[in-house]
Amino acid sequence: MSASLWSPLTQELDRWHTAGRHLRLWLRDDDTVAPSAALDRLAASAGRFDMPVLLAIIPMLAEPALAGALREHPLLLPCQHGCWHRNHEPAGAKKSEFGPDRSPHDVDAEIAQARLRLLDLLGDHILPIFVPPWNRIDAGHAARLPSLGFMGLSCFRNRRQAPQGGPHLLNTHIDVMDWHGGRIGRRHDELIAETTDLLVQWRSEPRAADTLGLLLHHRDHDETAWTFLDRLLALAGDHPAVVFTNPRDLLPPGSSS
Template sequence: MTPDWSALDQELEAWQQAGLQLPLWWRDDDATEVTPQLQQLTETAQRLGLPVHLAIIPRDAQPELAAHMQNTTDLIPVVHGWAHKSHAPEGEKKAEFGAHRPVQDMLGEAEAGLERLKSFFGSGLRPMFVPPWNRIAPEILPWMAGLGYCALSTFTLRSRTKAAPGLVQINTHLDPIDWKGSRSLLPEAQLIAQVASQLKDRRQGRADTREPYGILTHHLVHDDRIWGFTETLIARLLAGPAMAWTYDERIS
């Protein structure tokens, strides 16, 4: 059954009639190596003209990943925690950088992650920290800029522009995967309504219009439905008021 995109199409038209532009960015998590799924992600980004900020797990990152990314401008490396290992007690939500262990231990791993990926990507690495499971203890935020990070990215609307001094917050807002159910695509009608509602809130001043609108994906677990919806959605946004946005700490 073909999904009904009319609610989103109407909202995009309202944006264009108002002369508004939507900065759009794409983050994809959990990369460590070159896989067929990563190749598909690269090709999809190239077709769309929207680069992917690839959140790479530093401890497990393989040298061939850096070689692959040197040959494309469609993948932008950022730091995804350290080992993607949860330290939360049983029964609590997973977190690698939650309030479950000493701050200095977490800062040590955050610094090690940045340095290891710098050794792979050099100046091509963007100093953005993406905590696994999108959870991070507030106690470590004031220290992140001192490690060399300039940005933090989690999920849902940001509550403020900067998570801490020197650390801009740039979140993602739509994840198409049904993590608690089928682990395939959430109902398309639900996703379309969510995007339309989020954009309406921005247009009408109920949400931060300066924050780029972020799509969050996980290429390693995508099936055909997730791939198809993601590409269709991004293409639709870019055909309307959206403009491709990429993070650059020199101008952000």
């Protein structure tokens, strides 16, 4: 690991430690459907650092063999990733499986059906966290998720709780992939700078966030993405300001069983 490349992040974590603050780091990985060498590699990374991963599984595309694979990888914690990962928005609009124009009845029925399939496939140890594809879900649909059995909703950085309410938010903040530049892992210097800038902002704000979610997509990772994950976990695991956090512990008490 290049000390100079990572020094801005290390120095900022040092400032957190000096200030008596702790950063809770957690991982979410999207789009799981089947066992694969990439899934095994994700589990191996999790095992090396004893770091749980919230594994967002597409229910209606998930293969039966996934159940056996997850029994071998107890640090991969399954949850529901939409239903079909199917875009319902018109051409030119941002993709969403659960946009505002879909009827509440259709959305609720589809989510409930997908949840039952995931329960049948993997059992009742699935975490009650809903991850919408593309990190998007209409506020009205999100507000009904608790009635469908979900205590958590995980999107991306700027998602806020809507006036209608909804599940507890568990946002991710840093995406290791460059989707527009060729579906490749992002440059390490860019990721380090983005992470450091975010932590500087949080440290300077009253009542600022202290929980950082890293967004992964094991099916799309190249060596750049895998290397960043391992180097970040190595740095964070050795730093007294960082606490590796189980996604279960991000839910309200009593809601993860």
